[in-house]
Amino acid sequence: MSEEGGMTKKRSEDFSNWYLEVVRKGGFMDQRTPIKGFDVITPWGYSIWEIIQKEFDAMIKQKGVQNAYFPLFIPESLIKKEEEHFAGFRAEVARVTDVGGEKLADPLIVRPTSEMIMYYMYKLWIRSYKDLPLKINQWNNIVRIDTKVTKPFIRGREFLWQEGHTAHATKADAEEFLHKIIGLYSNMYELFAIEGLKLVRPQHDTFPGAGYTVVFDTLVQDGKVVQGPGSHFLAQKFSKALDVSFTDEKEQKQHVWQTCWGMTTRQIGILLMHHGDDKGAVLPPGVAPVQVVIIPILFKGKEEIVLEKAREIAKKLKARVYVDERNHTAGFKFNEWELKGVPLRIEIGPKDIEAGHITVVRRDTREKIQVKTVTDVEKMLEKMQHDMLEKSRTFLKENIRDAKSKQEAISAMAKGGFVRINWCGSAECDKSLKKETGGEIRGTLWGKKEHAAGSCICCGSPAKHVAYAARAY
Amino acid sequence: MSEEGGMTKKRSEDFSNWYLEVVRKGGFMDQRTPIKGFDVITPWGYSIWEIIQKEFDAMIKQKGVQNAYFPLFIPESLIKKEEEHFAGFRAEVARVTDVGGEKLADPLIVRPTSEMIMYYMYKLWIRSYKDLPLKINQWNNIVRIDTKVTKPFIRGREFLWQEGHTAHATKADAEEFLHKIIGLYSNMYELFAIEGLKLVRPQHDTFPGAGYTVVFDTLVQDGKVVQGPGSHFLAQKFSKALDVSFTDEKEQKQHVWQTCWGMTTRQIGILLMHHGDDKGAVLPPGVAPVQVVIIPILFKGKEEIVLEKAREIAKKLKARVYVDERNHTAGFKFNEWELKGVPLRIEIGPKDIEAGHITVVRRDTREKIQVKTVTDVEKMLEKMQHDMLEKSRTFLKENIRDAKSKQEAISAMAKGGFVRINWCGSAECDKSLKKETGGEIRGTLWGKKEHAAGSCICCGSPAKHVAYAARAY
Numbered sequence: 001m002s003e004e005g006g007m008t009k010k011r012s013e014d015f016s017n018w019y020l021e022v023v024r025k026g027g028f029m030d031q032r033t034p035i036k037g038f039d040v041i042t043p044w045g046y047s048i049w050e051i052i053q054k055e056f057d058a059m060i061k062q063k064g065v066q067n068a069y070f071p072l073f074i075p076e077s078l079i080k081k082e083e084e085h086f087a088g089f090r091a092e093v094a095r096v097t098d099v100g101g102e103k104l105a106d107p108l109i110v111r112p113t114s115e116m117i118m119y120y121m122y123k124l125w126i127r128s129y130k131d132l133p134l135k136i137n138q139w140n141n142i143v144r145i146d147t148k149v150t151k152p153f154i155r156g157r158e159f160l161w162q163e164g165h166t167a168h169a170t171k172a173d174a175e176e177f178l179h180k181i182i183g184l185y186s187n188m189y190e191l192f193a194i195e196g197l198k199l200v201r202p203q204h205d206t207f208p209g210a211g212y213t214v215v216f217d218t219l220v221q222d223g224k225v226v227q228g229p230g231s232h233f234l235a236q237k238f239s240k241a242l243d244v245s246f247t248d249e250k251e252q253k254q255h256v257w258q259t260c261w262g263m264t265t266r267q268i269g270i271l272l273m274h275h276g277d278d279k280g281a282v283l284p285p286g287v288a289p290v291q292v293v294i295i296p297i298l299f300k301g302k303e304e305i306v307l308e309k310a311r312e313i314a315k316k317l318k319a320r321v322y323v324d325e326r327n328h329t330a331g332f333k334f335n336e337w338e339l340k341g342v343p344l345r346i347e348i349g350p351k352d353i354e355a356g357h358i359t360v361v362r363r364d365t366r367e368k369i370q371v372k373t374v375t376d377v378e379k380m381l382e383k384m385q386h387d388m389l390e391k392s393r394t395f396l397k398e399n400i401r402d403a404k405s406k407q408e409a410i411s412a413m414a415k416g417g418f419v420r421i422n423w424c425g426s427a428e429c430d431k432s433l434k435k436e437t438g439g440e441i442r443g444t445l446w447g448k449k450e451h452a453a454g455s456c457i458c459c460g461s462p463a464k465h466v467a468y469a470a471r472a473y
Numbered sequence: 474m475s476e477e478g479g480m481t482k483k484r485s486e487d488f489s490n491w492y493l494e495v496v497r498k499g500g501f502m503d504q505r506t507p508i509k510g511f512d513v514i515t516p517w518g519y520s521i522w523e524i525i526q527k528e529f530d531a532m533i534k535q536k537g538v539q540n541a542y543f544p545l546f547i548p549e550s551l552i553k554k555e556e557e558h559f560a561g562f563r564a565e566v567a568r569v570t571d572v573g574g575e576k577l578a579d580p581l582i583v584r585p586t587s588e589m590i591m592y593y594m595y596k597l598w599i600r601s602y603k604d605l606p607l608k609i610n611q612w613n614n615i616v617r618i619d620t621k622v623t624k625p626f627i628r629g630r631e632f633l634w635q636e637g638h639t640a641h642a643t644k645a646d647a648e649e650f651l652h653k654i655i656g657l658y659s660n661m662y663e664l665f666a667i668e669g670l671k672l673v674r675p676q677h678d679t680f681p682g683a684g685y686t687v688v689f690d691t692l693v694q695d696g697k698v699v700q701g702p703g704s705h706f707l708a709q710k711f712s713k714a715l716d717v718s719f720t721d722e723k724e725q726k727q728h729v730w731q732t733c734w735g736m737t738t739r740q741i742g743i744l745l746m747h748h749g750d751d752k753g754a755v756l757p758p759g760v761a762p763v764q765v766v767i768i769p770i771l772f773k774g775k776e777e778i779v780l781e782k783a784r785e786i787a788k789k790l791k792a793r794v795y796v797d798e799r800n801h802t803a804g805f806k807f808n809e810w811e812l813k814g815v816p817l818r819i820e821i822g823p824k825d826i827e828a829g830h831i832t833v834v835r836r837d838t839r840e841k842i843q844v845k846t847v848t849d850v851e852k853m854l855e856k857m858q859h860d861m862l863e864k865s866r867t868f869l870k871e872n873i874r875d876a877k878s879k880q881e882a883i884s885a886m887a888k889g890g891f892v893r894i895n896w897c898g899s900a901e902c903d904k905s906l907k908k909e910t911g912g913e914i915r916g917t918l919w920g921k922k923e924h925a926a927g928s929c930i931c932c933g934s935p936a937k938h939v940a941y942a943a944r945a946y
Contacts, residue, residue: 032597033590034551035581038544040594043609046541068519071511072583072614072631073567078507091573094546096583099618100564108508110545110569110583117506121513124505136516141545141614145572158545 006335010278015222020152022272026281026339029152029268037150037157041265044340045153047289048268049160053139055191055287056162056263059184063177065135065164072141073108074117082241085115092144110143115238115260118165123244126256129169132246133177134256137164142264153269154226154473161264167244167256171235174257178233181261182214182446185229188263191286193388194218194274195396196228197418199443199468204427211235214446217470219399220273223416225442225470228270234258272341275364275388281341282364284388285381291319292377293342295333297349310348313358316374319381338363343384344377364388400468406436406457409469413437418470422454422463429458439469479808483751488695493625495745499754499812502625502741510623510630514738517813518626520762521741522633526612528664528760529635529736532657536650538608538637545613546581547590555714558588565617583616588711588733591638596717599729602642605719606650607729610637615737626742627699627946634737640717640729644708647730651706654734655687655919658702661736664759666861667691667747668869669701670891672916672941677900684708687919690943692872693746696889698915698943701743702736745814748837748861754814755837757861758854764792765850766815768806770822783821786831789847792854811836816857817850837861873941879909879930882942886910891943895927895936902931912942 007025009018023029028045041049057067073096080086089112096108111117118136126134139162150156164181168174182198189196196216203212216228239245239255248254275282285291296303296310307325314321324333330347337345345361352359357370360377362384371377399417403409412419419439423429430441444450450466480498482491496502501518514522530540546569553559562585569581584590591609599607612635623629637654641647655671662669669689676685689701712718712728721727748755758764769776769783780798787794797806803820810818818834825832830843833850835857844850872890876882885892892912896902903914917923923939 030594030597032594033544034548034593035544035546038546040544041542043539043541047539049542050540066516066520067523068516069514069522069614069633071506071508071513072616073508073511075507094569094572094581096567097570099567100620108567120507121503121505124503141542143545147573160542 007278007280007339011221011276018278019269019273019276022276022281022339023152023269026272026341028272028281031150031152035157037146037155039152039156039158041160041268044289045268048271048283048287049265051287051289052188052263052267053162056184056188057139059187060137060164060181063135063180063184064133065137065166068136068138069140070114070117070121070138072111074111074114076107076109078120079109079116082116082238085238089113089144092146094143094145111140112142112144113262114138114140114163115165116242119238119242119244119258122165122167122256123242126167126244126246129246129248132169132256133166133173135164135166135177137162151269151473153266153272156265159265161262163260163262165258165260167239167258169246169248169254169256171257174259175233178214178231178259178261181259182231185216185231185261185263188229189216190389191284192267192271192274193284193286193385193392194270195389195393197396197442197468198446200446201443202425202427202430202441202467204430205441205443211237215443217442217468217472218270218274219396219417219470220270220473221276222273223399223471225418225472226266226270226273227472228267229261229263231261232259234260274392276341277364279366280339282388283341283343285319285343285385288341288343289320290322290337290340290342291381292317292321292344292346293333293337294321294323294346294348295330295337296323296325297330297347299350302350305353306348306350309353310346313346313348313374313377317377319378344380346377364391403457404454406433409433409439409457410437413439413469413471416471418442418468421457421467421469422452423465423467424456424459424461425464426456426459429456432458433469437469439471441467441469442472443468480751480753480812484694484749491751492742492746492749495749495754495812496625496742499745499814501745501754504623504625508630510618510628512625512629512631514633514741517762518741521744521756521760522738524760524762525661525736525740526635529657529661530612532660533610533637533654536608536653536657537606538610538639540611541609542611542613543587543590543594545584547584547587549580549582551593552582552589555589555711558711562586562617565619567616567618584613585615585617586735587611587613587636588638589715592711592715592717592731595638595640595729596715599640599717599719602719602721605642605729606639606646608637608639608650610635624742624946626739626745629738632738634735636733636735638731638733640712640731642719642721642727642729644730647708647732648706651687651704651732651734654732655704658689658704658734658736661702662689663862664757665740665744665747666757666759666858666865667743668862668866670869670915670941671919673919674916675898675900675903675914675940677903678914678916684710688916690915690941690945691743691747692869692890692943693743693946694749695746696872696944698891698945699739699743699746700945701740702734704734705732707731707733747865749814750837752839753812755861756814756816758792758816758858761814761816762793763795763810763813763815764854765790765794765817765819766806766810767794767796767819767821768803768810769796769798770803770820772823775823778826779821779823782826783819786819786821786847786850790850792851817853819850837864876930877927879906882906882912882930883910886912886942886944889944891915891941894930894940894942895925896938896940897929897932897934898937899929899932902929905931906942910942912944914940914942915945916941
């Protein structure tokens with residue numbers, strides 16, 4: 001599933017085709033399926049997803065979230081109950097209209113998200129304040145037939161994700177919990193070695209039906225932005241539409257306060273676009289399925305001693321390690337693991353054994369370093385993780401540009417990255433900005449109030465927000 | 474999601490409603506969704522599935538199987554390519570005929586199983602003998618709109634499963650690998666504390682398109698049989714239909730030999746039906762999400778000392794443990810954990826602390842035992858697992874009855890369990906047996922040749938097989 005031969009495209013020349021080549025040659029995804037936008041996540045790509053699942057799943061369980069599984073299909077009559085919500089997905093839904101050859105009276109919608117089916121059950125489950133908070137998560141598949149150009153992981157028509165949905169007795173409790181979840185996504189971003197900008201989306205661009213939405217907007221190397229995990233404060237919008245209510249301690253009926261939050265397989269695409277280089281993928285140790293690959297350099301008569309040493313080192317390493325004993329040349333293996341983005345490569349030959357050192361090559365800097373012990377190798381992983389995150393932080397910092405006027409915004413936007421502006425808050429100004437600069441308003445900083453002095457760069461009226469605009473995927 | 478109040482139904486009186494009550498009151502599944510047969514696997518039920526996943530996933534990865542993810546939809550034109558295969562599912566498929574309001578030229582089938590879409594990709598991936606064996610597994614959701622009466626976990630219209638699909642260069646390699654997988658399912662059955670009968674299905678009842686099929690047929694307490702994991706030797710049926718081929722070492726084109734094998738969330742229903750008692754579910758320690766629940770018995774003024782002790786024991790236990798500190802009476806908690814089937818319950822009160830012992834209650838035997846150390850508790854878990862498996866073995870042994878004639882078969886079938894007969898091998902005799910006894914031929918023993926002497930009990934012609942018949946869900 002991964003192709004032979006090295007990379008031919010360069011990021012700086014053709015980012016789009018460079019990305020497609022990274023995905024294909026590294027064996028992350030195969031798009032050659034019979035249905036456009038329904039791709040195969042091949043084993044190497046899927047194993048990153050497994051690590052993301054394992055890490056995030058442990059974190060949410062610690063916060064008292066339980067996993068469950070809800071139906072794939074939602075009756076059309078049910079999903080239409082919250083109209084604003086359905087309007088956001090109407091154009092993208094796949095409908096099952098017949099079953100075993102017979103027409104259905106009420107067609108079934110393949111879930112584009114599970115609010116309606118989950119809250120239908122929440123209504124049955126929640127009676128008293130004692131049933132709250134209810135904190136449930138699903139790991140499942142989602143279908144949204146987006147008609148825009150598909151891009152592996154970044155924009156597909158089916159994707160995998162987790163969707164967490166909680167119900168609380170009070171607004172304060174719901175928001176407090178949502179902020180914890182945003183903290184967990186921050187932890188994930190540390191594993192990704194990515195500094196994302198946490199933004200509160202403009203009201204006119206929030207998740208259909210949400211009170212407010214906080215996203216991890218992530219810069220990639222062509223200067224565009226990709227949306228990462230989204231955390232939504234739903235307030236009582238759904239609970240009122242579906243009458244999800246409880247009796248409080250004073251015997252009063254109340255509607256629950258809700259949150260939902262999701263992270264998808266798009267994250268794999270973000271990792272590749274953010275960290276990759278002209279040799280292929282570069283995976284941060286935090287989420288690399290293989291953190292260290294050991295390649296035995298075999299010479300006639302010395303095969304056994306080299307293999308033994310390779311296996312010995314593998315055994316001692318606490319990291320996720322793979323000894324590549326396949327019947328291929330060392331050069332072939334170097335190339336393949338470089339394409340796949342494995343953080344550290346150990347090369348072991350008879351000379352290394354004689355000298356008593358371990359030769360390690362770092363995937364990101366391509367430095368070749370000789371160390372003494374297995375502990376040194378573990379330390380290199382830590383250092384690489386740290387360095388990659390620092391690099392990401394610098395990259396973000398260097399790519400936020402202030403613009404005091406529309407003219408400045410146009411030239412700043414041409415450089416890529418975020419453009420920081422004063423904004424009145426209106427959807428019209430966002431629209432006109434988009435028209436003239438190609439970039440849209442992504443939101444205002446979350447958790448850090450920035451004071452807007454002066455006037456909106458679009459309409460000149462007094463600014464209400466310091467906003468971040470960018471071109472986005 | 475779990476109901477208050479104990480069980481009201483008895484296995485011996487009304488097995489079917491007893492089962493529904495176990496499922497509902499234990500919080501395993503909720504069927505009150507808006508679509509029949511599309512149920513919610515609630516957190517307690519889902520956490521059993523997570524343990525099954527974790528255990529089996531580790532086993533198959535050790536055998537070199539990799540996980541991946543393939544599309545949910547299969548174009549109707551593709552799935553029809555292997556006609557015999559599609560015929561087996563035609564009546565059960567859900568079809569997506571329109572997307573975003575627009576009609577599709579080639580409708581999409583929601584996967585009832587993934588052979589066709591996976592092997593479509595295998596054809597692209599497999600070129601040379603060096604690409605073989607290819608061993609891929611998926612954990613996903615499946616839709617089969619079975620029109621029979623639905624039963625939680627046992628017969629639903631959507632279920633979760635793993636489907637493993639391998640391709641090999643030779644018949645021998647494929648079969649050898651399939652036998653390893655059957656060994657892994659045997660390991661899983663040990664965790665389930667269930668003795669299943671491994672049967673080769675009669676040719677006329679194999680998986681559509683398969684060479685032969687080995688299943689774990691499992692007796693439940695009403696004497697009926699439920700099909701467990703199925704392992705299919707596909708031979709070259711699909712590889713010839715889809716031209717999945719490779720160039721062998723002699724530069725000759727060959728079609729691959731294939732296997733597929735699956736285990737579903739039905740397993741949770743089997744566990745409940747096999748082990749449950751009139752107090753609710755009884756989970757074997759091997760797959761219990763909580764193996765030991767600790768219930769502090771609180772008396773005024775002694776709360777802290779008791780809670781401290783409870784937490785201390787929990788910390789020392791290597792088992793999956795939960796300290797139930799919720800604000801409920803001890804009686805309420807006893808009942809709830811009994812319904813949920815937690816193997817061991819520890820009750821800790823001031824007297825236990827004074828006496829220096831730990832009071833443990835076994836869920837299966839309901840014995841109350843006082844032990845000295847945490848290690849003793851771990852040993853009780855092992856013993857319970859062992860005892861439950863032994864009980865299951867005895868149950869199976871006692872429920873295999875020989876029948877030398879149709880008359881004997883009728884009375885044996887009325888007793889429940891398996892009826893062992895001489896059989897000529899024809900589908901007609903199976904049919905007539907079913908008509909007269911209500912039981913069908915489930916297959917012949919796998920991995921152990923039994924010599925058939927005498928004549929078929931149905932038609933009198935010379936017997937070819939010693940077959941096992943039973944009434945089945």
